[in-house]
Amino acid sequence: MAIHYSKYFHVEHKDFISKGVYNGYLDKDSLLHIDPLLLKGCKIPEFQNAYDEFLQYFKDFIPLAKFVRKTDTSDRFFKQIVKRFTLSEIPNTGLGYSTGNTRGRGISGALSIQLANSAYEIISAGLIEPEIFCLMQLIEDNMGADRISDMTLSILQKNILLYTQRVAKELNIPTKRYACLGEYFNVPFYKRKPVHFIPMCLLTDLPIARDYDEIDDVCRYNTELKRKVAKIIGISWKEYKEYKKPDWKHIILNNKECYDAAISFYKGLTGVAYDFGTDAKEQYLDILMEEILEKFPFDFICSTDVNTRNKVYEFTMAICKQFKHLVEDNRLSEVFYRKNRTPDETDWQMLLYTVADTYRTAGGFDIAITREDNPGVGEIDFHITRGTKANTIIEIKRSSNQNLYHGYRSQLAAYIRAERATDGIFMIIVEDDNYEKIKNNLAVIQEDMKSKGEYVPEVIYVNGNRQVSASNPEYHNPVLP
Template sequence: MAKIKSPATISTEFDIDPEDLFRLGIIDTQLASDTNLFIDPLLLEGSAHPEINTGAATAYEQRFELIIKLLRVSEVKGDLPWRKVEKLFKFSEISWTCLGYSSSVRGAGFGKELTTHALDTAAQIVRLGITDIDFFMGLSLFEEGIGADRISDMTTNIIIKDLVRLTQRVNKDLKIPSREFKVEGELQELPVNPYTDSPLIFVPTDIVRDLPIATDWSDISRAVKENEELRERVSGKIGQIWSTMTKKDKANIKNAALSSKESFEQLLEMLREVPLEPYDFTRDENGESFWVKLTKIGFEYPVKFKNSTAPATAEEAVAFVEEMILQFQDLIENKGIWKELWSDDKKPRREKAAQRLFFTMAYSYCKANNLDITPEADAGNGPVDFKFSSGFNNRVLVEIKLSTNSLLHGYQKQLEIYKTAEDTDHGIYLVIDVGGLGQKYAEVQRARREAIERGEKTSKIFLIDGNRKASASKR
């Protein structure tokens, strides 16, 4: 996993008010790593941007109408119409939007094998008599390897010219430094991402979701359960399978959907019942954007560390990280930053949001004290949340857990595995209480005491109270 060197976003890098981007309907994407949101083609037609609701929606529709037309006249795999389809279904990686799952800004794309499987299935669907272009979204429900990132990459490839036009229009207001890049064989004047020296393509806020509709069973299952009329219409094998659907059932749902034209049309009907709602940036449950306004938190709340030079020993590195955690605790518990752990509907944001909040604070302190911070450091056994290091030998790992999750396993197993993988004895387990703590913290503390009694090296545990607090006048 690539190292995230900076939490920079469009607004922080180019000194733009995040509210201006929000007003323009543009995502304030990270520039040195991906924002974990994805373009959903089912949202294109409803966008407020003319380049998208007209240009992009039409481009997407025409691409798949042509693919369906060619598949209908193809007589054998490999003939001329089939080869034309293969060219039309060739979707490469596009990283210029800075969206996806990666900690770098690389896309996913479709490889040759995945393309072959997808087209084989598409051909079967067309032979059933299905001509609705939305069935290509349905492929992700039962084709291994077609997930959120590839659906987004597929769509981006098709609508790239429209995204370019939108970017050029919006940048007349933002005035981000730009230069010419070749896009689809044509030179285009586009903003420059200084972290990749590549084009920076703006993405509207109203065409993205945290997962595209057709990759998430829960959305479809919920829609079916809440719609009595739909439940009556959806019957037979596909309806029975859907009622207990899990990700392991891809093969079953594929066989049921391809059993007849009626079955596949039922699948599409269920797909359309999912509300077409883009990601809610105001609520920001996943913590994709809230932390942007907090990137200078370390400078707004300065702290004088005991040692102002880069840690020379592992012990000094541990002491420095512990000081940062105590500062983080003070910010959460006493400076009102606890509010950022909660969305507007008074529900705790996901664990990733707490990790990003810690990163925004720690990054500025590390930068000022010449300590390297690596979020989601991966040495082959899965990613630990953070690795702090000064030289090869001075490494400290920090694992963050919300109280709503299981705590004991993370402390006894995960953190120790990460420490072994990163070749260090020094780890810190940071628990943030947002409710549901119960006896979990006591269990972790007991496990640590028992390990100490056995003579084992243990990781320190910190507990931060991140619960909602009444205003000062009501305390």
């Protein structure tokens, strides 16, 4: 399970949320990033002037560029521009996205020189509006939303440290003295590095891309701006969709009308903050789950003096029954129904997996839980094993699934054979009024399987409909057998 700030610092998740502080990860990146547009009009004391400070950082390139005589680091003014574009990733913010890598790359080396050259070119052309630097993900190679976020964090590090210092004090989180930017701050630490708390209102979700450098291609701002610029120069979508960053850079910097349109477009933009209420990227699902499960301990003794196969099956069955109890009696699935969202089959699979893995970890059970393993006949929802002696497979289907009966009769059996599993459990999430019909149909299938000497897996029915609170006058919560 990922380590959230609240877990590491022993503070309740709701306390972070009540203060509007992102309860980020300490051991992995999220799919969120800071959007500089969200700094506009920010009411948080430490960030009230942050947007102006962010733009001022780029305005300060103007006097330097005027004295540059040659664009290499032997020129002290050009070297200063390179230095200002050399920005390290700020540690322990839990932000950013890159496939196969949980660390951002910051800005340094050849990229810093590239950006310094661009800054000199832009300013020398008389284009001095600082907003042009906010469009770097559109016109500069190797610059995406992730790096813009890293740049923003670095430019505003003092603001963030002051904010972190205040939040840590208000939440009684232990701190250490940290020297940075010629000042001292009292902030929390993780693995000998300072933690930087980020306001939730400054975060937006990072688009999903196949790799780091494609992130900019799916940002919502870029497509809109490309269309505006394309209209000015009279090219169609079919033509401009093939344009690369150097093409857009050339067009915008060499066509005053396009440049003015780009600047006006950016100035008129309003940032869209990530909706933590819906939490489509499930940034808080795991921590909400953990807090719920801590309230409902799982009592199971996993002794070694009992047949291993039986014990693993008993553990798996106990987990499934506990899951059923949590969903039907403790409204566990409410995490999925926020803002009228309806859970799909993957949600139910992940919910059961999270329950099983959380209890396994908390109880220190010597059992492995594997999700979406593919033995060659399809992806198994997950299976629970202990060494090579015991393997219980769990298959989950919603009652509305057209392959429900096939899943029970054929699919689960194929998984059991492929994995040489010892047992299987079939869980049905009932989300309609067809429980009796499904039960009767499965009874016929089970009798046929018994008559042919086939293995007949256990079936567990879970009422997956949204559960009304017991305090509601309309409360009626049928618990399925």
